Amino acid sequence: MRLSGFGHTYPLFVDAKGMPGYYQPSDQVIKRYFNDPKQAPNVSIDTIYFQKQKPDDTLRIVVQGGSSAAGFPYGRWGGLAGMLNDRLEATFPDKNIEVITTAMSAVNSYTLLDLVDEIIEVQPDAVLIYAGHNEFIGVMGAGSALTSAQSHGAKLLFLKLKELRLYQLMQRVVSWFSPAPPAAKGGAERGTLMAKAAANREIPFGSELYEQGKTQFEGNMRLILSKYQQAGIPVVMGTLASNEKDQKPFVSAQPQGDEWQTKWEAYRTALEAGEDKLAIQGLTEMAEQFDTANAWFTLGNALILKGEQDKAREAYLKAKDRDQLRFRAPEAFNDIIRNLATEFNTPVADVQNYMRQYSKDGVIGDRLMLEHLHPNKRGYFLLTESYFNTLRTIGLMADWSRAQPSAIAWREVSITEVDEILAKYKIDTLKADFPFTDTPYKVPFPTPTDTVTQLALARQSGKQNWIANMQSLLGHYRQQQNHGQALIVARMLAQAFPTQHGPQFATGMLFLGVKEYPRAVKYLNKALELEPKNTEARKGLVYALVALKKIAPAEQQLTMLKQQLGNDPSIQGLERAVRAAQKP
Structure with missing residues (x-):
């Protein structure tokens, strides 16, 4: 079957076109997880070129994770790999720095595990992992429509067998007689990846499916850490951050019966009468008794207004954990990350707590998040700084005396004005569909009244590719004598095309x-x-x-x-x- 051309193989790294001696991540990797590759979602890894034979003077780091690790919606330079590369390059100018991302949207710990052996082959000095938000809904997730096998064991077996042509033939035959996966509730005809992945999967807190998600995450991460430990490659895992305060639950259980309604009316009456203490006491009792996402979220809002930040944060986290549409990782995953770090003596970049230090009232919200879990420009900077400081603490490199200060690194963040316009448009479009609204609507692109917006429109419409767009932006900044922004664009082009x-x-x-x-x-x-x-x-x-x-x-x-x-x-x-x- 191989000789006849049947079947497919999608390696993680492939030869870079027109660049002898260089690799790049393949843009086809996601297809390896589908019986019919044509059914794979349109997601890929950002293109980064690196040398096949690792030079002696090179510090090579590989990033693993989902869209939050990849830098959505900003792309390569707005995420962990791009920002960390810039920070390390400024800190160690005499070193050749390669921070290679393998992160992409919609993937979870199964994909991370599947890529480990290929990552080990390129000899990284360290691997950074920021993953967990896609564990339920992502490809092969416990509650995802983007999978065929259901049990954890069956999925691990699939990872071992999927390259065999005989197994691919069996998959093809089975797919001919299998029904199409169900569409997401409320989004049958919608095109967003979130809608396609959700597939009517409301997963209650503590349910069998919820426990399956925890089991697969812990099991897969343990296998990942074991493989890297055996290869002698240090790993840094990050705790998971999401919008705790300003993202209301997508789906909350609805309590039934007169008792709920009676207590809710009593809470409203106390609130309207200005009896805040009595109102919060009643709402707390309701949240504890009925244990719904909306009740905990409402309690969090009430507590934050009273200045009780710690209790508010606890309520918001309980609301997130009880959100039955699981696009955000539960707090149990952070417990798993910390426990595994202790077990394997692996450092943790505490992204969640680091972001809280820079959040109003110590609760992560819209100040650092674009929607439910993707950081904004400042949020990604703090995520990266958490890993940067962890690498410095463990002494990955010997001399950190010239570590780039945070204030200077912030000024040099490689997110251009064009990137910010395009990112906002992507987020606005995302929020205009499931699960953020039940009534989808079309988002217009900003009217191009200046050069930067005109360039953003040219890239969005496909009239300019990334290279031409960046060259035009560089010319604009030079004409404006904006040396700081011109340097950022030039550096991005130099990193993109090392030869x-x-x-x-x-x-x-x-x-x-x-x-x-x-x-x-x-x-x-x-x-x-x-x-x-x-x-x-x-x-x-x-x-x-x-x-x-x-x-x-x-x-x-x-x-x-x-x-x-x-x-x-x-x-x-x-x-x-x-x-x-x-x-x-």
Whole structure:
């Protein structure tokens, strides 16, 4: 069957087109989890190029997780991999930094487990995991429509057998006689991935299906950690953060009977009479007795208004845990993460508590979240900083004396104005459909009244691809003499295309212009490796080395310049700069 071309194989990493010696994550990986690959959702891993043979001077980190790890809705540079890459590159300019993401929407611990062996093969120095929100509804989740096998054991067996052509043939035959999966409640004809995955799956707190989700998450994560431990690869897991305060439960159980109605009327009467203490006492009793998501959420709102933040947070978390449409991980998952970390002696990036420190009243809400669980720009920055600080604590690298300060890193976040416009449009579109509303509506794109919005529209409509769009944005920032934003765009292009000379040169010269000499040296050296004849890059490199008092390398570059340019007048100025730097 293999020789005849039947069946499919979707490796995690594939040869990068037009870049000999480089890998990139495949955009077809999601298809390996479906009997018919055509039924796979339209999700993929962001493209990142990295060398097949890992150089000795390279720090290579791999990120695993779902859409929150991938950086939705901002993309690669707005998520954990992109932001962490920038932060580590600034901290260790003499190192070659590779932070490779394998994160994608709709996947959970089954996919993470399935990718472990292929990740081990590329020899990462560490693996970072931020996952758990898709455990019930994601692909192969306990309550997902995006799966065929139901039991945990059957799903693990599927992961082992899915590459066999005979098994793929059996799957194909079975699929011919299987009914189509049910559509999501309230969203039969809707196109969102959330609607397709939910499939009438209301999962009560403590139910059999709820316990299955906990079991699969703990079991799969234990297998993942065991594999990495055997390979000698350190892992950092992150606790899971979501919108605790400003996302009301999607689906709450509805209490029945007169007792509920009587107590609710008593609560409302006390509230209207200004008897806040009596009202909260009554609402607390209702929440404890009927244990519904809406009751706990209402209690949280009442407590937060009274300034009782700790009790409010506890009520909000109970509301989230009892939300029967499980698009947010329950708190039990954070307990599992911490317990496994203790068992395997693995560090934890406490993302949830870190975000709470920067949240109003110590409760995570819209200040850091875009909707139910995807962070906004500031939220992703804090998520990344939590991992960054954890890596520093465990001493993944020896010398952190030049760790980039938080304030500077925030100014350099690689989310452009175009990205922010597109991200807002994606979120507005997401909220215009299930499960945020029962009446879907179309979201218009912002009217392009300025250059940045015009570029955003060009990318959204497909008139410009990412490369052309970024080049146009770079030109706009240069014309406006906005050097800070121009440098961010240039650096993104240089990271996206590590084998192209132009972006490396442009980034190096921009770093030189803002006197970021170590990073200027990094990119100008890359530019010269790719194009040794670029005398302007070599001149810039000499100036950067002189500023860093690295006289011997500067003299070496100056000698090469003389060989290339002869008695060019610019040589004399460089010689004077080198002599001046030699003086005590």
